[in-house]
Amino acid sequence: MKKKKKLSWHQAFLISLVILLALLLIFSRGYRAARRVAMPVDTSGQQTIPDPHNDRDTMTTSPSFPMPEITGNTLLGHIDPPSDHDFVLVDESYASRQGLYMRQAAYDAFLKMQKAALNDGITLTVLSAARTFDHQKRIWENKWNGHQVLHGNILATDIYDPVERAREILRFSAMPGTSRHHWGTDIDLNSLQNAYFESGEGKKIYQWLLANAGDYGYCQPYTARDKDRTGGYEEEKWHWSYFPIASEFLRAYPKLVSYDDIKGFDGAATARRLMVIERYVLDISEKCY
Numbered sequence: 001m002k003k004k005k006k007l008s009w010h011q012a013f014l015i016s017l018v019i020l021l022a023l024l025l026i027f028s029r030g031y032r033a034a035r036r037v038a039m040p041v042d043t044s045g046q047q048t049i050p051d052p053h054n055d056r057d058t059m060t061t062s063p064s065f066p067m068p069e070i071t072g073n074t075l076l077g078h079i080d081p082p083s084d085h086d087f088v089l090v091d092e093s094y095a096s097r098q099g100l101y102m103r104q105a106a107y108d109a110f111l112k113m114q115k116a117a118l119n120d121g122i123t124l125t126v127l128s129a130a131r132t133f134d135h136q137k138r139i140w141e142n143k144w145n146g147h148q149v150l151h152g153n154i155l156a157t158d159i160y161d162p163v164e165r166a167r168e169i170l171r172f173s174a175m176p177g178t179s180r181h182h183w184g185t186d187i188d189l190n191s192l193q194n195a196y197f198e199s200g201e202g203k204k205i206y207q208w209l210l211a212n213a214g215d216y217g218y219c220q221p222y223t224a225r226d227k228d229r230t231g232g233y234e235e236e237k238w239h240w241s242y243f244p245i246a247s248e249f250l251r252a253y254p255k256l257v258s259y260d261d262i263k264g265f266d267g268a269a270t271a272r273r274l275m276v277i278e279r280y281v282l283d284i285s286e287k288c289y
């Protein structure tokens with residue numbers, strides 16, 4: 001007959017210790033889980049805690065995206081969208097050409113707006129989006145040097161006085177460093193002619209935008225001149241701006257950019273005389289402020 005082996009006192013002690021530790025572990029886990037349910041403490045500062053008494057959890061007091069860093073250079077268009085993680089390519093199915101970039105949050109809102117428009121039989125097409133300082137410089141200097149007709153067959157080089165020449169170009173084109181297209185928040189839609197939006201399909205599109213764009217954070221900065229907007233650019237029914245970001249950029253502009261920063265292109269010396277910051281950058285529809 002086999003003799004029953006007795007546990008030594010230290011073996012018994014070790015087994016008891018293991019059992020005790022296992023019990024402690026189970027108890028502490030259960031306690032933490034119970035605490036999470038009772039008290040949803042937000043330690044990260046970023047996680048959203050659902051409020052069981054409020055089903056409007058999509059309503060927030062601050063934007064649900066990180067605000068891009070605003071510097072003088074970002075406002076002046078010294079940007080490189082392809083290498084900037086806040087910019088994304090506009091899908092070709094919504095654009096007139098390849099290689100257009102927008103800031104992520106502005107693009108996300110545009111996609112929602114585009115989808116809603118499509119449900120109403122409206123097709124929104126992005127013709128132009130983010131533009132760098134150098135891109136705007138090419139547009140400006142092509143006009144300034146007479147390589148491109150302005151409107152009504154006028155060449156800017158026919159206008160001898162530099163201030164008058166700049167004023168004529170400024171009817172529809174911004175000086176490099178002062179364009180809202182530098183910000184990645186602004187887009188031109190469907191046509192660059194106001195007349196297109198005044199009848200037929202264009203009118204339907206414009207009416208839809210007026211009625212609905214605000215729901216997606218978009219506004220028209222260059223409205224018809226009236227008591228709210230007395231100067232600046234002419235009306236642009238095609239230009240729409242994502243105001244949750246653009247309004248912050250606009251507020252920062254006069255603080256971070258001075259006339260000394262508006263330089264590096266033909267005719268830059270006229271910027272101060274024409275007060276382009278006050279009369280063009282800041283003179284927009286109050287709906288976009």
Ligand SMILES: [Zn+2]
Pocket residue numbers: 128181186187188238239
């Ligand atoms: Zn535009």
